[in-house]
Amino acid sequence: MRPILYAENEVEFTSNGLGRMSDAVSCVVTEERNRTYELLMKYPAEGIHYSDLKEGRFLYAVPFDGGRKQIFRIYKISEPLNGLVTVKAEHISYRLSDIPVEPFTATTVTGALNGFTTHAVETCPFTFWTDKTTEASFKVESPASIRSLLGGVEGSILDAY
Numbered sequence: 207m208r209p210i211l212y213a214e215n216e217v218e219f220t221s222n223g224l225g226r227m228s229d230a231v232s233c234v235v236t237e238e239r240n241r242t243y244e245l246l247m248k249y250p251a252e253g254i255h256y257s258d259l260k261e262g263r264f265l266y267a268v269p270f271d272g273g274r275k276q277i278f279r280i281y282k283i284s285e286p287l288n289g290l291v292t293v294k295a296e297h298i299s300y301r302l303s304d305i306p307v308e309p310f311t312a313t314t315v316t317g318a319l320n321g322f323t324t325h326a327v328e329t330c331p332f333t334f335w336t337d338k339t340t341e342a343s344f345k346v347e348s349p350a351s352i353r354s355l356l357g358g359v360e361g362s363i364l365d366a367y
Contacts (some may be wrong), residue, residue: 207233209247209267209278211255217331219266219277226325227265231290235269237278243297245269245278251286253268259283263296302353312344315367318344322352340367 208230212223227233231248243355245265249256259274265278278295285291312318319334321344330352344366346355 207237207268209233209245209265211258212264212266214260214262214264215360216264219264219275223266224258225255227253227255229255233267235267235278237269243269243299245293245295245297247293247295248290249293250291251291256291259291259293261314264298265293299353300333303351304354305352306349307346307352307355308349309346311343313341313343315340315342315344315363318363321346322355338367342366350359 209227210223211227212219216221224284227247227249230253231250233245233247235243235245235312245267247258247265254286257258259280261280261283263280266275267278269276270305277298279301280293280295282294283291306327307322308327310325312321315336315338315362319336322334323330325346328348338350344363345361355362359365
């Protein structure tokens with residue numbers, strides 16, 4: 207797998223970005239249900255894009271054979287050891303953990319998803335949609351992260367709809 211490196215402000219992911227990491231020694235994505243979804247790449251300190259590697263930048267990679275490309279955000283780059291650095295990146299969806307929403311209520315799944323954007327305490331770079339028309343009560347009683355409200359806790363979108 208040869209990921210593509212993008213700047214920290216990229217939103218389209220349609221070009222070759224800062225470059226393809228063609229000289230990566232290895233790149234492995236690990237996904238554990240309801241746990242981690244991370245990319246681990248070994249890259250040579252003499253590699254063509256070594257100086258472009260920075261925390262906060264993105265790697266666009268295929269997580270498994272036949273899978274669709276996914277976006278991972280670099281959160282750690284090791285010091286070179288034997289000429290290689292280890293790059294750790296987490297799936298872009300983890301950014302939702304850092305975006306809290308204020309309390310609000312909704313009666314439809316579409317209203318609840320729209321509430322994530324309209325009641326976000328800070329700018330949310332994500333859009334939410336569904337083709338479901340389910341009606342049910344959804345209530346955010348105290349500030350919470352969008353990621354937690356999507357699923358995994360009582361009263362989440364997954365739980366309510």
